[in-house]
Amino acid sequence: MTVLSIPKSTEGEKDLGIIKNIFKARDKPKNRVVGSGYTFLMGSTTSGKTVTERSAMQMTAVYACVRILSEAIAGLPLHLYRYKPDGGKEKAIDHPLYLILHDEPNPEMSSFVFRETLMTHLLLFGNAYAQVIRNGRGEVIALYPLMPNRMSVERDENGRLYYQYFKTSDEAGGRNESVVLRPYDVLHIPGLGFDGLVGYSPIAMAKNAIGLSMATEEFGSKFFANGAAPSGVLEHPSTIKDPQRVREAWQSQFGGSQNSGKIAVFEEGMKYTPISIAPEQAQFLETRKFQINEIARIFRVPPHMLADLEKSSFSNIEQQSLEFVKYTLDPWVVRWEQSIQRTLFTSEEKRMYFVKFNVEGLLRGDYASRMSGYATARQNGWMSANDIRELENMDRIPPEEGGDLYLINGNMLPMANAGAFAKDNSQKEETDEEVLEMEGSDGDGSGGGDPSGGKSPVPERHHSGRKLV
Numbered sequence: 151m152t153v154l155s156i157p158k159s160t161e162g163e164k165d166l167g168i169i170k171n172i173f174k175a176r177d178k179p180k181n182r183v184v185g186s187g188y189t190f191l192m193g194s195t196t197s198g199k200t201v202t203e204r205s206a207m208q209m210t211a212v213y214a215c216v217r218i219l220s221e222a223i224a225g226l227p228l229h230l231y232r233y234k235p236d237g238g239k240e241k242a243i244d245h246p247l248y249l250i251l252h253d254e255p256n257p258e259m260s261s262f263v264f265r266e267t268l269m270t271h272l273l274l275f276g277n278a279y280a281q282v283i284r285n286g287r288g289e290v291i292a293l294y295p296l297m298p299n300r301m302s303v304e305r306d307e308n309g310r311l312y313y314q315y316f317k318t319s320d321e322a323g324g325r326n327e328s329v330v331l332r333p334y335d336v337l338h339i340p341g342l343g344f345d346g347l348v349g350y351s352p353i354a355m356a357k358n359a360i361g362l363s364m365a366t367e368e369f370g371s372k373f374f375a376n377g378a379a380p381s382g383v384l385e386h387p388s389t390i391k392d393p394q395r396v397r398e399a400w401q402s403q404f405g406g407s408q409n410s411g412k413i414a415v416f417e418e419g420m421k422y423t424p425i426s427i428a429p430e431q432a433q434f435l436e437t438r439k440f441q442i443n444e445i446a447r448i449f450r451v452p453p454h455m456l457a458d459l460e461k462s463s464f465s466n467i468e469q470q471s472l473e474f475v476k477y478t479l480d481p482w483v484v485r486w487e488q489s490i491q492r493t494l495f496t497s498e499e500k501r502m503y504f505v506k507f508n509v510e511g512l513l514r515g516d517y518a519s520r521m522s523g524y525a526t527a528r529q530n531g532w533m534s535a536n537d538i539r540e541l542e543n544m545d546r547i548p549p550e551e552g553g554d555l556y557l558i559n560g561n562m563l564p565m566a567n568a569g570a571f572a573k574d575n576s577q578k579e580e581t582d583e584e585v586l587e588m589e590g591s592d593g594d595g596s597g598g599g600d601p602s603g604g605k606s607p608v609p610e611r612h613h614s615g616r617k618l619v
Contacts, residue, residue: 197361197365206274206360211445215273223265224265227508251505256294257292264280272349275298277349279339290494301316334493352448366441454467528557531556536554
């Protein structure tokens with residue numbers, strides 16, 4: 151038997167190669183998937199229309215969905231809380247991040263505009279970026295939004311992530327250059343993606359549906375620009391030497407909405423035959439309505455919020471609004487909260503502080519429903535008057551006037567105490583009867599004496615706790 155010896159160097163290289171294959175870094179994030187001839191990229195669609203973020207925003211349905219979601223996120227109250235030793239929470243107003251997140255992320259914009267801008271980027275590009283400005287102590291002092299189409303997420307030779315932002319000369323004080331940013335300096339909110347690092351644009355994913363909507367809108371525009379009249383055929387009994395001239399002359403005099411109603415004069419036996427298209431064949435309005443619902447389905451926005459009340463009624467529109475908060479806004483809110491928590495807090499602060507969007511205002515029902523709920527909570531002792539007044543944005547009642555008292559209905563008690571309570575009541579009744587008998591036997595024995603000196607004994611028996619009638 152022959153034994154082959156492997157040089158030590160070869161063995162070392164083999165072992166090193168195995169280790170590299172096991173612990174190799176992941177590929178750098180890509181905002182596309184290439185395979186089977188299909189790519190998730192902006193560009194041409196099956197309808198022939200080119201779809202980009204800006205062209206998609208020219209569609210009223212896309213614009214409405216983006217505006218509804220971005221303004222909803224921007225309008226939610228955003229607070230910074232700290233954990234209390236007793237397990238509760240309180241607003242950390244003294245923390246530097248509170249003012250940045252709640253009021254003013256930078257000197258140039260308010261919190262509403264900042265969150266609206268980032269949410270718009272998130273809906274159109276699939277990612278939202280903001281540069282984190284820190285002081286010498288590492289504290290966050292400002293947040294500035296960055297354009298997602300100029301940001302690239304890469305990995306270095308060691309597999310560590312870094313962000314590369316391409317500046318252009320049209321920016322204030324900028325020039326054509328690239329800036330490398332650490333994850334420590336970038337607030338990144340990714341959308342739905344395949345690698346968990348970079349999100350994919352909803353516009354790119356649904357470009358064919360948006361392209362069809364754009365094509366339908368263009369067809370309607372040209373149809374009505376032609377006076378809502380279909381095209382036709384000009385017939386001539388003989389041969390026309392210059393048909394292009396005849397076509398242009400006819401179109402300039404009788405084509406378009408501005409020439410609607412003009413009287414045509416034919417020469418040399420010419421005849422005009424219109425080409426009609428049945429409305430049920432074109433289904434123009436049905437197609438446009440379906441595409442609006444299709445775009446609303448992409449962004450998960452209820453149709454009634456896009457002024458489509460066909461399937462909405464008084465009984466279900468409130469439920470649809472609640473489902474919008476639960477199934478549409480909540481996932482975006484969680485993305486925001488966790489991204490802020492992961493990037494803007496230190497390891498020590500993560501155990502002490504947290505941020506939270508207040509969506510309770512959107513979940514509030516009508517006035518009668520709220521009052522009924524408050525009454526139930528008040529009577530069962532888990533809400534005080536001040537708790538209710540804070541939810542209704544009313545001034546607090548001073549504690550000395552009972553504003554912080556938690557009350558409970560007196561006719562409710564634990565089941566284990568029901569028998570004991572009845573027994574106690576029977577004992578009290580027997581005691582009261584004995585007291586009455588003893589009071590009646592005092593005096594000369596005939597009951598006619600008045601040892602109390604003419605005073606009624608009733609006030610002295612009030613300590614028994616039983617009302618005498």
